[in-house]
Amino acid sequence: MKPNPRILLPFNFTDACVAALQYASQLAAHLGADIVLLHCAGDTQLTATYQSHLMSRLGSFTDRYMGPALKSLTRFCVVRSGFLRENLPSVVENHRVDLLVANPEALLEDIAPGQVLSLPEFASCPMLLVPPQALFQPLKEIVLSVDLTDLDAGVLERVQKLARTFSAHLTLLHLHGNVEAVQLCQLQKAATQLRAELTYRNTTIVCQEEEDLLEGFNDFSELYTPDLFVVATRDTHLLHEYFSGRYRKTSAYHLHTPLLNLYQAHKTACSGGCTHCNTRERQLEQETVSAAQG
Incomplete structure (x- = not known):
């Protein structure tokens, strides 16, 4: 058994x-x-x-x-x-x-x-x-932060399984900065392709202009009251930022929402708004340039 x-x-x-x-x-x-x-x-x-x-x-x-x-x-x-x-x-x-x-x-x-x-x-x-303000209720709205250009099949499958267990609505939230029309068209194309591949149909893909992941979560929380946010990262930076003092002082909406972290090694910086990832990305670029020059 x-x-x-x-x-x-x-x-x-x-x-x-x-x-x-x-x-x-x-x-x-x-x-x-x-x-x-x-x-x-x-x-x-x-x-x-x-x-x-x-x-x-x-x-x-x-x-x-x-x-x-x-x-x-x-x-x-x-x-x-x-x-x-x-x-x-x-x-x-x-x-x-x-x-x-x-x-x-x-x-x-x-x-x-x-x-x-x-x-x-x-x-x-x-x-x-689980923040102290959070109260459990059967999950009805789950929000997964995704990068449509950097997806992990294992993470997607795990979250779809969780949504299926609770018969919850699943939102795949892609946050992006101010992009050109061509890039926006590419994102929309990627979203259409992903939608066709999903096994859980009660899913919506949302592309939202916001460079900072946590500001995007806060805006989304204010409008839709999710029961669970899901991210996929491999270090503590994003978790620290999520529960940081700057958000507690403003009683941000997302502070009432539990955060589930899965593991994914991202090819790109977290949502374009992660200071640690962006700093590391610049270091890698500098190392690449130095190696090429050397």
Whole structure:
């Protein structure tokens, strides 16, 4: 018999993690998934007695906040010494985790400003970051950020499968800068070709003029209230930007929307608006020019 999918939730007993727990447990119920709760004790000495105490505390918290209807979910409690980032890879592998659900601050808090880390080094599975304001409801509107000139078949198939599971409407959102008529025609042609190849028909392809990905998400959220944004990137830059202080101060619409990250190595910079990618792109161009001149 095929085992149930597994959702991993890092948990440090904060209100934000409680919100992520409530979201993850309801998502698990809809997907028929099991939940793995992970608590990392940090520098505190993890004696057998203290470990037993933390395991009991994890169990009592889930009983208290998941609600009676969700207590039937299969739960695994894991307590480790050390910190989250150093424990995630092995827990994901050992417990065969299919999806990591986390409060963004818990996942990204130890990353210094401007530091960019590889996401696959955190965990090999997809990541769903749930802001404290987000409330779970069965997904009705899923928005995937795409570059019509740089598509990944695996990412597209995974998102279509998710939309099919919830019978949700799927929007493929392509953001672009101010382009010439010829380029716009090429984008429209690519959209037409993609539409013919999609296996999930309840899908709309939207091309929107906006260079900055997060501004585009915010504008889209204001009009359509999506239940989930999906991006495909391989480092922490975009996730940090999504949940950055500049958006919290303005209470941006997208801050109420969970963000699912899949993995794709992009050929081009993220939506033309990613500072890290654009800087790296310029470095590669300079290296190419220097090599040619040398």
